[in-house]
Amino acid sequence: MVDSASGVELLRDAGFDVRVAGHGDVEIAVDGPHWLRYDVRSLNHSPSPAELDQAQSALRTDEAGVLFVVPRAGRALRARATDTRVAYAAVIDGMVGLNGEEHRAAEAAATARASVSRVSWVRFAVLRALALDPARVWTQSELGRRLRVSHVAVGKQLLALTPLLERTPQGWRAIDPRKCADRFLGEYPGARGLATYWTATSGISAQAQRAEEIAREQEAPIAFSGDIAADNYAPWRRPTRALGYVAAMPDLEPYGFAQVRAADATLELRIPQDPTILPMSRAVAPTGRMFADPLVTAWDLSRTRGGDVPDAVAQLTSRAIEEWLWS
Numbered sequence: 001m002v003d004s005a006s007g008v009e010l011l012r013d014a015g016f017d018v019r020v021a022g023h024g025d026v027e028i029a030v031d032g033p034h035w036l037r038y039d040v041r042s043l044n045h046s047p048s049p050a051e052l053d054q055a056q057s058a059l060r061t062d063e064a065g066v067l068f069v070v071p072r073a074g075r076a077l078r079a080r081a082t083d084t085r086v087a088y089a090a091v092i093d094g095m096v097g098l099n100g101e102e103h104r105a106a107e108a109a110a111t112a113r114a115s116v117s118r119v120s121w122v123r124f125a126v127l128r129a130l131a132l133d134p135a136r137v138w139t140q141s142e143l144g145r146r147l148r149v150s151h152v153a154v155g156k157q158l159l160a161l162t163p164l165l166e167r168t169p170q171g172w173r174a175i176d177p178r179k180c181a182d183r184f185l186g187e188y189p190g191a192r193g194l195a196t197y198w199t200a201t202s203g204i205s206a207q208a209q210r211a212e213e214i215a216r217e218q219e220a221p222i223a224f225s226g227d228i229a230a231d232n233y234a235p236w237r238r239p240t241r242a243l244g245y246v247a248a249m250p251d252l253e254p255y256g257f258a259q260v261r262a263a264d265a266t267l268e269l270r271i272p273q274d275p276t277i278l279p280m281s282r283a284v285a286p287t288g289r290m291f292a293d294p295l296v297t298a299w300d301l302s303r304t305r306g307g308d309v310p311d312a313v314a315q316l317t318s319r320a321i322e323e324w325l326w327s
Helices: 004-013 049-057 075-080 121-132 140-147 151-160 177-187 204-217 226-233 294-302 309-322
Strands: 018-022 025-030 034-042 065-070 086-090 095-098 101-104 165-167 172-174 194-199 223-225 242-245 267-271 282-284 289-291
Touching: 004 018, 004 025, 004 034, 004 065, 004 086, 004 095, 004 194, 018 194, 049 065, 049 075, 049 086, 075 086, 121 140, 121 151, 121 172, 121 177, 121 294, 121 309, 140 151, 172 177, 177 294, 177 309, 194 204, 204 226, 204 242, 204 267, 223 226, 223 294, 226 242, 226 289, 226 294, 226 309, 294 309
Parallel strands: 034 065, 065 086, 223 289, 242 267
Antiparallel strands: 018 025, 025 034, 086 095, 095 101, 165 172, 194 267, 223 242, 282 289
16 A cells, blocks of 8 residues: 555645644645645555545545545546545656646656555564564464554464464564564565654754653654664664654644754654554653664664664664563
């Protein structure tokens, strides 16, 4: 399924101001300062007339319309988009349909952002859990409770990962934790989901701390990853960007933060499409700050700019496995 975040970026490439309004909703600036809220639906196909009818009938009173994020816009979707209550972002096409008009994105990199394959989030979570706690033998039910998914879903992935795992009378364990970590880091597509990008005049650490305080006040705690979390697990480089995962998007604008494009951001907040990110995050004493697990942190860190990033990722990955940072 295409990533809803790719649709948001495509809207921005087409010249629209977009902000995340909550889980599954975005607000788009139309006619100057007027913001309209849209229900975001990501599909790996263009919706049928019946799906379009269902989406429109499900709109809440505070939603101006539904925004479909799709690889390509089919005939039915393009025809329905003449209705201002239906909009689309066709990632492969690089086209946006909004407010009854079509717009082409200014950047032609839409194809590179498209990803229509299904992701087994549970499989990646199982790899992380067993790699990060190599001394533990997990039962299927214990993994399900830890990841907050059904034990049936866990069982399917355990069987698929048997070359890397072994089953004992007590449960499952990693044969080689390093190979599990390498498999995760090499194949994980990222947490995906809707993101907002921010900057402020203070330093990175101060921005992270202030955002954390605001989010807690708004009952939307942040689990930090990337640079900020790596600096806690295995300090190696000075953080240059803060990344945090949230279940609901906090509003930082009244507190000195400004929303910017991804390339200009010093703070990124994301509602992850991967449902295992937040269940596997942990609070760390004495501050109680929440951090994503070390392997998600390493993956996010690897996407950070800097010549010292590969060494920092290697250091974090080795420490996570050898010193059991998460167990």
